[in-house]
Amino acid sequence: MYQTLLVTTEEQICTITINRPDKLNAINKTVMEELGRAVDEVYSNPDIKAAIITGSGIKAFVAGADISEFQGLTKEQGQALSKKGHDVFFKIERSPKPIVAAVNGFALGGGCELALACHFMIAADNAKFGQPEVNLGLIPGYGGTQRLVQVAGKGRAMELLMSGRMIDAQEAKSIGMINAIVPPRELLTTVKELLQTIISKAPIAVASIIACVNNFDHTQQGYDYEVQKFGECFATEDMVEGASAFLEKRKPVFKGK
Numbered sequence: 400m401y402q403t404l405l406v407t408t409e410e411q412i413c414t415i416t417i418n419r420p421d422k423l424n425a426i427n428k429t430v431m432e433e434l435g436r437a438v439d440e441v442y443s444n445p446d447i448k449a450a451i452i453t454g455s456g457i458k459a460f461v462a463g464a465d466i467s468e469f470q471g472l473t474k475e476q477g478q479a480l481s482k483k484g485h486d487v488f489f490k491i492e493r494s495p496k497p498i499v500a501a502v503n504g505f506a507l508g509g510g511c512e513l514a515l516a517c518h519f520m521i522a523a524d525n526a527k528f529g530q531p532e533v534n535l536g537l538i539p540g541y542g543g544t545q546r547l548v549q550v551a552g553k554g555r556a557m558e559l560l561m562s563g564r565m566i567d568a569q570e571a572k573s574i575g576m577i578n579a580i581v582p583p584r585e586l587l588t589t590v591k592e593l594l595q596t597i598i599s600k601a602p603i604a605v606a607s608i609i610a611c612v613n614n615f616d617h618t619q620q621g622y623d624y625e626v627q628k629f630g631e632c633f634a635t636e637d638m639v640e641g642a643s644a645f646l647e648k649r650k651p652v653f654k655g656k
């Protein structure tokens with residue numbers, strides 16, 4: 400049913416595992432499409448009361464959007480890529496059933512944005528977070544410019560987005576990105592226990608809490624602007640250079656063009 404995800408449901412909790420460990424679970428087109436379908440199943444299946452999103456293996460939650468799919472994209476194609484990501488990530492964020500990110504390693508770029516779109520995050524002590532798109536001559540395109548500000552505040556979001564600096568789980572907790580840090584082997588059990596508590600509550604009340612919290616100072620305009628600017632990056636020479644340099648395993652040389 401899925402090529403890039405493992406999806407299992409136990410005790411009313413659906414665990415969606417992104418399963419491309421050899422590419423550090425990078426989100427390619429198939430992952431994005433399948434993630435959308437898996438979340439549709441969370442919405443529609445009455446036997447599922449909550450979901451967990453995590454990554455396969457011990458190294459990565461998700462190390463970003465798949466950079467190999469960036470090469471040769473036009474501005475319009477970049478905007479379409481961003482918009483598709485927004486649609487899927489909004490579906491996660493607006494799910495009436497709780498969806499929690501269990502962050503088990505690198506959560507970079509689109510991976511950090513995926514975790515930010517979940518209702519909250521619990522991380523293993525080896526988790527690392529960051530928005531390194533700027534190293535590629537790009538910006539986050541899956542909601543990162545909007546959601547990071549909401550959890551970390553303007554100054555921290557600005558610094559992390561502009562520097563591309565990676566932070567560890569302790570720092571992520573100190574700036575409010577994650578709720579708890581646990582040893583890797585306890586990650587899924589901890590999240591499942593928390594979710595069992597939540598799904599024992601009134602489902603309509605839980606759904607209403609999600610809707611109300613999401614409604615706090617939440618405007619579409621910022622996301623639309625991000626789609627536009629993300630796409631514009633694809634029309635720059637620096638973006639071509641940044642993605643090529645990553646794939647060729649060398650340092651990029653940016654020219655401001």
Ligand code: COA
Pocket residue numbers: 421422423425462463464465466467505507508509531532535
């Ligand atoms: N897109 C495509 N492929 C990716 C990827 C991504 N975002 N992140 C990792 N990979 C691939 C690597 O190309 C490599 O593939 P290969 O074995 O075929 O060469 C494989 O995953 C393992 O990654 P590698 O870089 O060898 O692991 P590492 O431990 O040396 O470094 C990271 C780990 C996360 C620091 C590094 O992979 C990285 O910087 N990834 C990109 C992060 C990023 O910029 N994300 C935002 C994208 S918009």
